[in-house]
Amino acid sequence: MPAHLLQEEMASSYASSSSTTTTTITEPPARVLQNGESNPEKNLLHPEEDIRPEMKDDIFDPSYKDKEGPRPKLEYVWRNIILMSLLHLGALYGIILIPTCKVYTWLWGFAYYIISALGITAGAHRLWSHRSYKARLPLRIFLIIANTMAFQNDAYEWARDHRVHHKFSETDADPHNARRGFFFSHVGWLLVRKHPAVKEKGGLLDLSDLKAEKLLMFQRR
Numbered sequence: 001m002p003a004h005l006l007q008e009e010m011a012s013s014y015a016s017s018s019s020t021t022t023t024t025i026t027e028p029p030a031r032v033l034q035n036g037e038s039n040p041e042k043n044l045l046h047p048e049e050d051i052r053p054e055m056k057d058d059i060f061d062p063s064y065k066d067k068e069g070p071r072p073k074l075e076y077v078w079r080n081i082i083l084m085s086l087l088h089l090g091a092l093y094g095i096i097l098i099p100t101c102k103v104y105t106w107l108w109g110f111a112y113y114i115i116s117a118l119g120i121t122a123g124a125h126r127l128w129s130h131r132s133y134k135a136r137l138p139l140r141i142f143l144i145i146a147n148t149m150a151f152q153n154d155a156y157e158w159a160r161d162h163r164v165h166h167k168f169s170e171t172d173a174d175p176h177n178a179r180r181g182f183f184f185s186h187v188g189w190l191l192v193r194k195h196p197a198v199k200e201k202g203g204l205l206d207l208s209d210l211k212a213e214k215l216l217m218f219q220r221r
C-alpha cells in the first residue's frame with residue numbers, strides 16, 4: 001500500500017479513537033507527525049514558495065495590450081521558407097524509404113527522435129526558458145548536444161522567444177501569437193520577420209542568466 005494511503009488511514013483511525021479516549025490526543029501516532037520526510041503532503045505546506053526566485057520574465061503580464069491600428073506588412077524570410085520546404089520534402093522522401101531501410105537505421109532514427117526531443121523539452125524549455133530545475137555540467141553538456149541535434153535555433157534564442165511568449169501570450173509581442181492563426185503559430189512565425197512588438201518587448205527581457213552560461217554562448221557561435 002502506498003505510504004500516503006497508509007498515513008491517511010492511520011490519521012483517520014487516530015481521529016476516531018480520539019473521540020472515545022482523551023489520552024491519545026497528547027500522543028499522536030509517530031508515523032504521521034514525526035516522519036515528515038516520507039510525508040508527500042509536506043511539500044504542500046508552503047505552496048506559495050517560489051523555487052526560482054530570480055526568474056520573473058516568463059510570467060504572464062496581463063497589463064500589456066496590443067496597440068491599435070493596422071498590422072505591419074509581412075516581410076518574408078525566403079531563406080527560411082526554402083529551408084523549411086526542403087526539410088518537409090526530405091521528411092516525405094524519408095517516409096518512402098522506411099520499408100526498405102536497415103533495422104539499425106530505424107533504431108538510430110528512433111534514438112535521434114528521443115534525444116533531440118529531450119534537447120528541446122528538458123533543455124531549451126524546462127531548464128533554459130523556465131529554470132524549473134538546476135542541472136550540473138555533464139547533464140547540461142548532454143542537453144546542449146541534444147538541443148543542437150533538434151535543429152531548432154540555438155537554446156538562447158529558443159529560451160528568449162519562449163519567455164516572451166509566456167509573458168505576452170497571444171498578443172503581438174508573442175512570437176507565435178495564436179490569434180494570427182494555426183499556420184502562423186506553428187510554422188509561419190519562423191518564415192517571416194518578427195513583429196516590432198516582439199523585438200521591443202523581447203529586448204527588455206532579463207536574459208542575464210542565459211548570457212552568463214558559457215555553454216549557451218558557445219552553442220550560439
Ligand SMILES: [Zn+2]
Pocket residue numbers: 125129130162166
Ligand atoms: Zn513554457
Ligand SMILES: [Zn+2]
Pocket residue numbers: 165
Ligand atoms: Zn504556449
